[in-house]
Amino acid sequence: MVAGHLQEKSGIYYMVLTYPDLSGKRKTKWISTKLPVKGNKKKAEQLLMETRQSFTPPEKRAKEETLFSDYLLRWLAIIEPTVATTTFSGYSFLVKSILVPYFKETGVTLCELKALDIQTFYSEQLRRVSPRTVVHYHAVLHRALKYAVKVELIDVNPADRVDRPKVTKFIGSFYDSDEVQKLFEAVKGTKLEIPIFLGAFYGLRRSEAIGLKWDAIDFQNDTITIRHTVTSCYLDGKKVQAGTDTTKTKSSMRTLPLVPVFKERLLRQREYQKNCRRLCGKCYNREYSDYICVDELGNLIKPDYLTQVFPRILESHGLRRIRFHDLRHSCASLLLANGVSMKQIQEWLGHSDFATTANVYAHLDYNSKLASANAMSSGLQKALDVIA
Numbered sequence: 541m542v543a544g545h546l547q548e549k550s551g552i553y554y555m556v557l558t559y560p561d562l563s564g565k566r567k568t569k570w571i572s573t574k575l576p577v578k579g580n581k582k583k584a585e586q587l588l589m590e591t592r593q594s595f596t597p598p599e600k601r602a603k604e605e606t607l608f609s610d611y612l613l614r615w616l617a618i619i620e621p622t623v624a625t626t627t628f629s630g631y632s633f634l635v636k637s638i639l640v641p642y643f644k645e646t647g648v649t650l651c652e653l654k655a656l657d658i659q660t661f662y663s664e665q666l667r668r669v670s671p672r673t674v675v676h677y678h679a680v681l682h683r684a685l686k687y688a689v690k691v692e693l694i695d696v697n698p699a700d701r702v703d704r705p706k707v708t709k710f711i712g713s714f715y716d717s718d719e720v721q722k723l724f725e726a727v728k729g730t731k732l733e734i735p736i737f738l739g740a741f742y743g744l745r746r747s748e749a750i751g752l753k754w755d756a757i758d759f760q761n762d763t764i765t766i767r768h769t770v771t772s773c774y775l776d777g778k779k780v781q782a783g784t785d786t787t788k789t790k791s792s793m794r795t796l797p798l799v800p801v802f803k804e805r806l807l808r809q810r811e812y813q814k815n816c817r818r819l820c821g822k823c824y825n826r827e828y829s830d831y832i833c834v835d836e837l838g839n840l841i842k843p844d845y846l847t848q849v850f851p852r853i854l855e856s857h858g859l860r861r862i863r864f865h866d867l868r869h870s871c872a873s874l875l876l877a878n879g880v881s882m883k884q885i886q887e888w889l890g891h892s893d894f895a896t897t898a899n900v901y902a903h904l905d906y907n908s909k910l911a912s913a914n915a916m917s918s919g920l921q922k923a924l925d926v927i928a
Contacts, residue, residue, distance in 0.1 A: 542592045546584050548577050553584035559597045561692060567597070606693070608653050609644035615684045625782050629773035634680055638665075650693060653685075655701035662705060671705035678704050712869040713862040715740070720870060726857040734809060735833050735846055739867030742796055743889045746864055747771045750843050751783060753830045757806060762798040766890065770831075772843050781842055792890035806832070813838075 544557040553573040558566050571591065573584045612635050620628050642664075648657055658681060662674050682699040689697050715723065720740050727733045738749040747769035756765045770783045786793075798806075809832060816836050817824045825838035833841045850864045862870075868889065875885050 542595050542597075544588055544592050546573075546581075546588055551577055553577055553580060555584075555588045555591055557592065557595055559595070561597065606650045607644065608648050608650045609640045611650045611688065611693070612639055612643070612684055615687055618687070624784065624786070625775070626771045626773040626784075629775065629782075631680055633774060634677065635684075638677065639681070650688060653694075653698055655698045658699055658702045662702070666705060671707045674705050675707055678702065713860075713866045714870040714873045715860070715862065715867070716870075717874060719859065720874070722857070722859060723854075726853060726859065731833075731835050731841060732846065732849065732853065734805065735841065736850070736864075736867065737802065737805070739864060740870055741799075741802070743868045743871035745769075745792075745868065746843050746846060748792070750831075750833050750841055750846065752832045754810070754832060755830065757798065757832075759798070759803065759807070762803065763795050764798050765793075765795045767793050770840065770843060779844075781840060794887065794890045796888070 542557055542559045544555055547554045547556045547570075553575045555571045555573060557569045557571065559569070561567050573580075573587050575584050575587070616632060616635050619631070623631070642661060643657075646657065658678075662678070665674050665677065678699065682697065685694070685697045685699050688694045723736065723740065724733075727736050735746075735749040738744040738752065739746070742764070744752075744766065748766050751768045751770040752764075752766075753768055756767060757763075758765070768783065768785050770781055772779055773782050774780075775782075813829075813834065816838065817826070817829075820837060823837065825834075828834050828838055828840040831840055835841065847864055851861055853859075854861055872885055872889060875888065876882075880888075
């Protein structure tokens with residue numbers, strides 16, 4: 541309800557209106573009657589009564605008129621300076637190609653959006669994409685609506701009341717030591733030898749392997765520091781490679797020992813790149829001279845190229861098909877098989893917390909299960925004798 545009273549200011553009557561905003565807090569708005577105080581009190585009171593009856597709070601008016609699809613585009617522009625380029629690229633693609641077309645067709649406004657509208661959207665999307673993808677849609681929608689609550693455009697976040705689809709836990713494939721050996725033999729001397737070694741031996745993510753720079757290698761103290769990543773994203777409709785001095789999480793920024801065999805391989809790679817620069821001259825791409833994973837012309841190996849070519853290498857050499865990221869799983873499984881603790885594996889892989897490592901690789905931890913079996917056998921020895 542809009543309340544109000546008259547207030548004198550500089551010899552003029554002003555109407556001071558108070559009204560509740562979307563969160564229930566009272567707000568105040570001053571409106572001039574343009575009537576001098578002397579002899580105009582009744583006119584001012586009549587104008588105040590009419591204004592109170594016709595006044596619509598600005599927040600409510602904007603709330604009623606804003607299409608949800610339009611709000612999503614405005615939100616996208618607002619968050620652009622606050623997130624990483626690759627993150628914004630993902631948000632932009634989803635909002636512009638999936639969310640806006642769908643909700644624009646429904647004509648639903650931000651004010652009218654209900655949990656059922658979002659639930660219906662999820663149900664329709666599940667006909668064409670996986671539950672994991674819809675969960676990603678939910679994360680972006682929830683963040684956008686959370687901001688709308690923050691700036692008082694809506695009272696509650698309808699995404700809070702939506703049931704997300706159940707995602708089946710993904711269990712990655714992995715190679716044993718014999719398969720890793722065959723893989724190393726298959727890629728020896730190729731431009732993918734180094735990123736594949738980094739994935740299988742050090743458990744590096746694709747973005748970390750491609751993003752490894754020469755200044756991350758300390759040949760004197762024999763260390764490798766993971767602190768730079770390269771990912772693919774869309775900028776202005778074009779796919780580009782974005783390099784950044786950040787990793788997936790703070791824990792992903794880590795220093796690992798440089799083993800002798802890989803040290804020698806890197807030294808050969810450095811000499812090879814010097815020779816390529818000398819032989820190619822002006823044709824050599826010096827933009828990526830700081831990077832280790834480049835081709836003979838100095839071009840950075842693209843993350844997508846690594847993903848696309850990797851399965852072809854496996855097929856051509858009769859190796860079991862896995863993803864490049866499964867080399868990371870292979871690394872963890874080999875560490876577990878050789879008695880390395882989960883805590884040490886967490887630090888080696890750069891997981892943000894122990895729970896992540898345990899949740900992903902607990903099913904591989906056979907040694908701990910064997911120890912448990914031995915403990916139970918020892919504790920229940922007499923009972924076991926009964927059934928022997």
